[in-house]
Amino acid sequence: SSSTVVESKTGVSFPSVLYDSKRLLGIGLRKKSLLGLKNIDVYAFGVYADDNDLKKFLSEKYGKLSNPEFKENKEFNEYLIENDICMTVRLQIVYSKLSIRSVRSAFEESVGSRLQKFGGSENKDLLQRFTSQFKDEYKIPRGSLIDLSRERGHVLCTKIDGKEVGSIQSQLLCQSILDLYIGEDPFDRQAKEDIEHNLASLLHQ
Ligand code: DAO
Ligand code: DAO
Numbered sequence: 001s002s003s004t005v006v007e008s009k010t011g012v013s014f015p016s017v018l019y020d021s022k023r024l025l026g027i028g029l030r031k032k033s034l035l036g037l038k039n040i041d042v043y044a045f046g047v048y049a050d051d052n053d054l055k056k057f058l059s060e061k062y063g064k065l066s067n068p069e070f071k072e073n074k075e076f077n078e079y080l081i082e083n084d085i086c087m088t089v090r091l092q093i094v095y096s097k098l099s100i101r102s103v104r105s106a107f108e109e110s111v112g113s114r115l116q117k118f119g120g121s122e123n124k125d126l127l128q129r130f131t132s133q134f135k136d137e138y139k140i141p142r143g144s145l146i147d148l149s150r151e152r153g154h155v156l157c158t159k160i161d162g163k164e165v166g167s168i169q170s171q172l173l174c175q176s177i178l179d180l181y182i183g184e185d186p187f188d189r190q191a192k193e194d195i196e197h198n199l200a201s202l203l204h205q
Pocket of ligand 1: 032042043091097099102103106107146
């Protein structure tokens with residue numbers, strides 16, 4: 001299918017199917033407050049999951065639940081975050097003045113706090129491995145596309161504008177990245193709700 005979904009505030013569009021088999025579950029906006037003075041829109045994002053993995057999972061684990069029960073099931077997002085389901089979070093940069101330095105410090109804060117949450121203290125190496133993929137000479141102007149994909153076996157693969165920049169096998173890292181978008185304290189609460197709603201409606205197809 002060639003249809004797209006548009007993020008209303010930024011006008012950024014996302015294909016409803018990615019890499020042939022990944023279905024768009026929801027879109028949202030990552031904002032950042034600068035010294036508490038103003039909020040900037042950093043990027044729009046789309047969360048995708050592999051259709052076959054989803055169907056398999058939904059029928060095995062949740063096939064017998066009715067929709068309202070499913071919606072109340074808090075375990076569901078945790079399951080999606082933790083398990084070997086192929087997913088992609090696509091980021092489309094909207095802020096035009098991103099420096100690699102500010103990107104690094106932002107994800108030390110965001111990804112770092114999740115590594116801490118899920119992994120306890122031994123995670124400096126992992127954060128270091130993740131950030132060292134992003135070389136100082138990379139440019140990510142407005143319009144850049146970053147795909148963060150969890151591939152089979154908890155391999156986090158990163159592409160910038162379609163070009164693979166690295167991959168790291170780590171369940172902890174995959175889980176920490178996905179938690180930013182569909183976990184307890186997500187960047188965009190509405191996006192997380194939309195994703196839950198879409199998953200619930202998939203049960204009734
Ligand atoms: O110019 O100092 C500034 C503001 C920069 C905000 C950076 C937020 C970066 C968020 C992570 C982006 C990952 C692609
Ligand atoms: O928004 O705080 C956040 C987390 C973003 C995590 C992914 C960042 C990947 C950034 C690639 C930068 C390339 C120079």
